[in-house]
Amino acid sequence: MCGIIAYIGSREASPILIEGLKRLEYRGYDSAGLAVVGDDTLDISRSVGRVRGLEEQLGRETATFSGSMGIAHTRWATHGGVTVENAHPHRDDLGRGHSIAVVHNGIIENYLTLKKWLEEKGHVFASETDTEVLAHLIGELYDGDLERAVQAALREVTGAYAIAVVCAKEPDVMVVGRKGSPLMIGVGSNEYVVASDPSAIVAHTKQAFTLDDYSVAKLTRDSFRTSTIDNIEITPQIRELELDLGQIELGEFEHYMLKEIHEQPTALRRSLQGRLDLRGGSVVLGGITEHARHLATAKRIVFVGQGTALHAGMVGEYLVENLAKIPAEVEFASEFRYRNPIVEPGTVVIAISQSGETADTLAAIEEAKQKGALTLGLVNVVGSTISRETDAGIYLRVGPEIGVASTKAFIGQLLVTTMLAAFIGRRRFLSQEDLHNLLTAMDRVPDQVESVIAQSDQIKTATARYVNRDNWLFLGRGLNYPVALEGALKLKEISYIHAEGMPAAEMKHGPIALIDEGMPVVVVATRNSQYEKVLSNIEEVRSRGGHVIAVATEGDETIRSLCEEVFWVPDVPEPLQPLVTVVPLQLLAYHAALMRGKDVDKPRNLAKSVTVE
Numbered sequence: 375m376c377g378i379i380a381y382i383g384s385r386e387a388s389p390i391l392i393e394g395l396k397r398l399e400y401r402g403y404d405s406a407g408l409a410v411v412g413d414d415t416l417d418i419s420r421s422v423g424r425v426r427g428l429e430e431q432l433g434r435e436t437a438t439f440s441g442s443m444g445i446a447h448t449r450w451a452t453h454g455g456v457t458v459e460n461a462h463p464h465r466d467d468l469g470r471g472h473s474i475a476v477v478h479n480g481i482i483e484n485y486l487t488l489k490k491w492l493e494e495k496g497h498v499f500a501s502e503t504d505t506e507v508l509a510h511l512i513g514e515l516y517d518g519d520l521e522r523a524v525q526a527a528l529r530e531v532t533g534a535y536a537i538a539v540v541c542a543k544e545p546d547v548m549v550v551g552r553k554g555s556p557l558m559i560g561v562g563s564n565e566y567v568v569a570s571d572p573s574a575i576v577a578h579t580k581q582a583f584t585l586d587d588y589s590v591a592k593l594t595r596d597s598f599r600t601s602t603i604d605n606i607e608i609t610p611q612i613r614e615l616e617l618d619l620g621q622i623e624l625g626e627f628e629h630y631m632l633k634e635i636h637e638q639p640t641a642l643r644r645s646l647q648g649r650l651d652l653r654g655g656s657v658v659l660g661g662i663t664e665h666a667r668h669l670a671t672a673k674r675i676v677f678v679g680q681g682t683a684l685h686a687g688m689v690g691e692y693l694v695e696n697l698a699k700i701p702a703e704v705e706f707a708s709e710f711r712y713r714n715p716i717v718e719p720g721t722v723v724i725a726i727s728q729s730g731e732t733a734d735t736l737a738a739i740e741e742a743k744q745k746g747a748l749t750l751g752l753v754n755v756v757g758s759t760i761s762r763e764t765d766a767g768i769y770l771r772v773g774p775e776i777g778v779a780s781t782k783a784f785i786g787q788l789l790v791t792t793m794l795a796a797f798i799g800r801r802r803f804l805s806q807e808d809l810h811n812l813l814t815a816m817d818r819v820p821d822q823v824e825s826v827i828a829q830s831d832q833i834k835t836a837t838a839r840y841v842n843r844d845n846w847l848f849l850g851r852g853l854n855y856p857v858a859l860e861g862a863l864k865l866k867e868i869s870y871i872h873a874e875g876m877p878a879a880e881m882k883h884g885p886i887a888l889i890d891e892g893m894p895v896v897v898v899a900t901r902n903s904q905y906e907k908v909l910s911n912i913e914e915v916r917s918r919g920g921h922v923i924a925v926a927t928e929g930d931e932t933i934r935s936l937c938e939e940v941f942w943v944p945d946v947p948e949p950l951q952p953l954v955t956v957v958p959l960q961l962l963a964y965h966a967a968l969m970r971g972k973d974v975d976k977p978r979n980l981a982k983s984v985t986v987e
């Protein structure tokens with residue numbers, strides 16, 4: 375997804391902008407650019423491809439790019455192809471000479487109408503983007519006050535935006551604004567660093583604030599003013615960023631994904647900290663305590679999310695029904711938001727999201743709120759939009775996740791969902807003893823995950839046998855069905871191998887036709903309530919020549935005798951099995967992607983956070 379970094383202060387802007395762009399690379403992009411304001415100059419450089427290419431290009435530019443105010447952007451194409459002309463920053467009409475430059479994350483939905491109006495006024499456009507229309511609109515409305523021009527322009531647009539705007543005529547002013555897309559302002563000593571997320575800010579300052587929707591901030595080198603787009607002053611809340619640079623540095627790992635897989639035991643311990651009262655036998659979730667009664671008397675619980683987060687919601691559906699005995703379901707947020715869902719009194723809608731910025735998930739929450747549901751957010755990024763828009767929530771607390779393929783955030787989503795189901799269950803029919811046994815087992819999971827990660831080399835060897843196969847199946851039953859889906863998603867999104875996950879029983883209803891000699895079929899086959907049925911599915915696969923790679927409970931000699939490869943996991947209670955069974959599948963995907971020479975942390979076409987529809 376697009377990334378914004380902007381700086382105004384007393385230091386040279388270019389190196390700060392380039393360093394910030396590199397910290398935002400993980401969000402996914404296909405082009406990059408920057409603009410620096412000097413003495414009545416506006417120097418712009420843009421390039422397709424990696425930030426490193428832009429940095430090298432800067433060294434070849436004739437312009438000086440000298441100045442202490444600038445804006446920069448990594449673009450993930452939405453309107454218009456991946457070209458230099460479509461890369462940001464975009465500027466207003468050269469003929470008008472204001473030299474206004476804009477970077478933007480989001481979508482201006484009415485850009486064609488505005489473009490037509492501007493063309494009738496003589497504006498000429500150089501790109502296919504909605505952002506360039508916004509730049510020209512600001513230029514058209516500019517009459518010597520950049521803040522007013524930006525406010526006026528934003529009153530005319532519909533859609534989502536996070537923007538940073540500079541003008542060569544006002545070298546001491548930057549104006550930023552947002553609606554629906556993330557934007558954070560870091561407050562330094564006589565300087566401000568603006569970015570799409572805190573990872574590009576913490577190197578400069580830990581004090582920051584976020585803008586509310588429909589608001590702008592006017593930044594100078596020693597002050598700021600925030601207001602609505604109707605110019606009503608507002609006071610933002612400056613807070614301490616919890617992020618540390620060490621959390622977002624690669625350290626001794628080759629890739630962020632590998633680092634984050636290995637971080638999972640620590641991440642689980644951090645997420646459990648202060649939330650398991652083993653002595654008293656209870657789950658302590660401060661963020662939802664005031665809603666405990668509402669949750670315990672809920673008539674229906676609906677999980678919404680996308681991708682990996684949706685898979686966690688699928689586990690949540692099983693656990694809420696099993697532990698809390700409340701009807702539950704899970705929906706793609708993108709489907710929930712548009713199908714005019716029936717939300718009767720007593721419905722609770724729970725959004726699961728690592729970034730807390732996924733547009734469809736945010737929109738699903740808006741739809742649920744509008745229909746009177748209590749909304750919760752199970753989110754990782756503190757202060758993210760979903761965490762602020764929901765009535766209450768539980769932070770995952772797994773630390774920043776940089777790798778595009780979600781790993782530790784998924785296991786954090788699973789853990790928090792399990793704790794939530796137990797929290798509600800104890801207020802309904804879950805006995806003290808059953809809860810205590812579950813919590814005691816839960817407390818052991820971080821160490822058990824560590825033992826699974828230790829099998830990485832064996833998993834790599836097994837993966838190598840099948841890495842050249844272009845079609846894989848992933849099968850599971852019950853709680854292991856969402857794990858099978860997650861394993862398939864991991865493999866396809868970083869190795870580009872076609873992988874399909876499904877309920878093991880579903881295979882017989884068509885997909886079994888795919889199985890040919892040597893086809894790799896991953897089966898999550900831990901000892902649980904459907905184990906015997908899964909054994910039958912394994913036999914069905916093998917009788918057609920398929921090769922079964924099983925995820926199985928340690929010591930299961932039956933599975934060992936039946937399968938070509940076995941990834942072993944500790945024997946944990948069924949509700950906790952997804953926490954351990956997903957780990958071998960994460961490592962399988964990681965190794966397969968490397969063996970295929972893919973960019974594990976920045977897979978093609980993907981963004982870390984999909985903040986556009």
Ligand code: AGP
Nearest residue numbers: 681682683727728729732779780
């Ligand atoms: C997971 O590996 C993917 N990167 C993607 O499916 C992701 O889970 C999805 O886009 C939802 O993102 P969110 O958790 O930030 O809302």
